[in-house]
Amino acid sequence: MIKAKRSFHFLWSGQTFGNLGDILYIICLITLVYKETGSVLHMALIPFAKTMSLLVSGFIAPIFIEKYRRYTLLTITLTLKTILLLLLCLLASYGIDTQITYILLYILIIIISMLEGIGNPARRSMIPDLVKEEELVKANSFISITNQTSMLLSWPLGSILLVVWGEQNMLWLTFGLFLISSTLTAQIQIGEVDNNEQQNDSKWNTIKEGWHLIFQSKKLTTLTLMDVLENFGHGVWIAAILYVYVDTAIGKGEEWWGYINAAFFAGMMVAGIVVYRFSKKMEPHLGLVIMTSTLCLLGLNLWFGLTSSAWAALLVSFIFGFPQMARDVSQNTLIQQTYRDKQLAKVYASHGTLVYGTFGIATLVLGWFAEEYGIRATYMLVSAMFLLSYIIAFTNRKVLHTNRQSDAFHQAN
Incomplete structure (x- = not known):
């Protein structure tokens, strides 16, 4: 267990450095492209290319998960990301003022993002192998804390570093972060058994397996349906819609846009600490935690959408992180x-495809809806999504409360 505990520390610390590198290099590239081209469209294409690449890579990830051990897949993808970021640094030093270099820049962004989407399910599926089952809630909340902390720190840190060091020096810093992440991850020791029974399956059957595993478990089917609705609802928290909300709903300037965003991430970080503290008490009641959290999120979206007080909006933004964190960890x-090993990695790959796909559609649909019917009506629509999610949870409450012995874990074994 000592080796497993050490390996878990290598897993989360490697992920933390990788997360910092991921956000900082995107901030850097957005600034670099805007300075070189002066185009807002070209600047916006960077996060769009990253999101679409993650969507596609989540779809094809099961093929690689089936072929390689999870540790091997994770270390290979991280090493390749580090090498490609080195090429990106060299390209930025050369300059992206020609059409060829500009195209090369986007090719590198797409490949780096696809490697991230392939490696992430392998990393997430390792957690149950590196901690005791009774410590899963604590481990997941701890990783969530580090994720939210890195996200909270990355944006202001990135802005400061851009001013102090400039884009090219900052890119070299992100290369160093990826290098540290790869080195730490390579120290993980995990016992894996190769399962070659499905090696002769077609690639399409391998891709479908993650979805099949989700829908053969009533518990995961329920959680998936809830995720579709709630991830769609999370589209109202994107920067563009919040910007309109600040201007039209609470009548404040751009600075409040920043305050509300900062309060949201700060709330998530503090919530992670609270969930970590009470993880033992949560563990026997995960289904109830999810149902209660969904009901709280419904109320908070209603409050946020109807209030005209900037301070109330700031408070809701901070509080929002508590039920959201509790729900995500649970x-x-x-x-x-429910599943383990490669099966769990495939479930995470399919789930990731669903999350990115739903959220991508939501940003377009909710943006159109806000323009046509107003920002308050948009939050009412989202609240209806959360209400429907709660109804699904309540209808299937017995399924959510079942333990692993009565669920698909034994079906899969």
Whole structure:
């Protein structure tokens, strides 16, 4: 267990450095492209290319998960990301003022993002192998804390570093972060058994397996339906819609846009600490935590959408992180209790495709809806999504409360 505990520390610390590198290099590239081209469209294409690449890579990830051990897949993808970021640094030093260099820049962004999407399910599926089952909630909340902390720190840190060091020096820093992430991850020791029974299956059957595993478990089917609705609802928290909300709903300037965003991430970070503290008490009641959290999120979206007080909006933005964090940690734990090893990695790959796809559609649909019917009506629509999600949870409450012995874990073994 000592080796497993050490390996878990290598897993989360490697992920933390990788997360910092991922956000900082995107901030850097957005600034670099805007300075070189002066085009807002070209600047916006960077996060769009990253999101679409993650969507596609989640779809094809099961093929690589089936072929390689999870540790091997994770270390290979991280090493390749580090090498490609080195090429990106060299390209930025050369300059992206020609059409060829500009195209090369986007090719590198797409490949780096696809490697991230292939490696992430392998990393997430390792957690149950590196901690005791009774510590899963605590482990998931701890990883969530580090993720939210890195996200909270990355944006202001990135802005400061851009001013102090400039884009090219900052890119070299992100290369160093990726190098540290790869080195730490390579120290993980995990016992894996190769399963070659499905090696002769077609690639399409391998891709479908993650979806099949989700829908053969009533618990995961319920969580998936809830995720579709709630991830769609999370589209109202993107920067563009919040910007309109600040201007039209609470009548404040751009600075409040920043305050509300900062409050949201700060709330998620503090919530992670609270969930970590009470993880033992949460563990026997994960289904109830998910149902209660969904009901709280419904109420908070209603409050946020109807209020005209900037301070109330700031408070809601901070509080929002508590039920959201509790729900995410509980859901992760339930998924990890249902499947293991490569099956769990494939479930995460399919789930990631669903998350990115739903959120991508939501940003377009909710943007159109806000323009046509107003920002308050948009939050009412989202609240209806959360209400429907709660109804699904309540209808299937017995399924959410079942333990792993009565669920698909034994079906899969």
